[in-house]
Amino acid sequence: MRLGVVQAGMDALEASTRVYVSPAELFAFLQDASGWETYSEHVDAVRRYGDGGPGTDYRITVSWWKLSYTLTQRVMATDPPRRIDWRATGNTAATGAWLVDPVDGRADAAELRLRIEVDPDSLRGGSVTRLLPFDELIERLKPVVAREAENVLEGLVADLEGEPRPVDIEVHQVPAFTTRPASGR
Numbered sequence: 001m002r003l004g005v006v007q008a009g010m011d012a013l014e015a016s017t018r019v020y021v022s023p024a025e026l027f028a029f030l031q032d033a034s035g036w037e038t039y040s041e042h043v044d045a046v047r048r049y050g051d052g053g054p055g056t057d058y059r060i061t062v063s064w065w066k067l068s069y070t071l072t073q074r075v076m077a078t079d080p081p082r083r084i085d086w087r088a089t090g091n092t093a094a095t096g097a098w099l100v101d102p103v104d105g106r107a108d109a110a111e112l113r114l115r116i117e118v119d120p121d122s123l124r125g126g127s128v129t130r131l132l133p134f135d136e137l138i139e140r141l142k143p144v145v146a147r148e149a150e151n152v153l154e155g156l157v158a159d160l161e162g163e164p165r166p167v168d169i170e171v172h173q174v175p176a177f178t179t180r181p182a183s184g185r
Contacts, residue, residue: 016113017153017169021160023100023110027081029160030098033058039155040148044068053078057089093119 019026031052037043042064050056056075061068071092077085081100088094096116103109150169158164 014113014115015169016111017157017167018103018109019112019157019160020109022081022107023102024081026100026110026112026160027084029156030084030100031056031078035159036152036156039152041151042148043152050075052084058086 021029033046033048033052036046042062044061044063045059046061047059048056049059052075054075054077058073058075059070060073061070063069072089073086073096074089075084075086076095077083083100084098086096086098094116096114099113099115101111101113103111150167153167153169154164157167
């Protein structure tokens with residue numbers, strides 16, 4: 001497995017892996033989000049409010065150590081079966097996209113990418129950073145995030161493909177979006 005970790009001050013993070021199902025099946029699975037809390041001991045709940053299209057909210061409750069946090073992601077636009085654009089609501093300034101790319105010559109494979117842009121300053125000062133200095137909290141979270149990213153993607157792949165397998169994940173630091181996200185549909 002190749003896995004990188006978010007570095008302070010980065011504009012964006014992109015992670016990718018290959019999944020052996022059709023792009024349409026992968027897209028529908030991403031919109032549904034059923035059972036995702038079973039992929040990680042730190043994800044307590046994933047609740048979907050809507051049909052998975054624009055305006056749908058996903059409330060994701062995570063916990064680790066003495067911390068618990070619920071992040072709400074709102075779907076801003078979709079381009080089935082290629083893209084789901086979202087943004088975090090509330091105090092965390094984050095945007096992202098699930099990107100599904102077909103694999104040339106294969107109807108049963110897709111490249112899955114998750115792109116996230118976060119303003120690190122939006123994470124400072126809340127109840128989370130009252131327990132530890134912000135930089136120390138980030139250093140403690142890095143190995144947890146790396147391990148849990150692997151667990152989540154392995155669970156997602158096992159559910160989609162019908163059996164577990166090692167998942168090769170590539171994580172890249174990339175520039176901020178240079179093109180506009182997909183138009184709302």
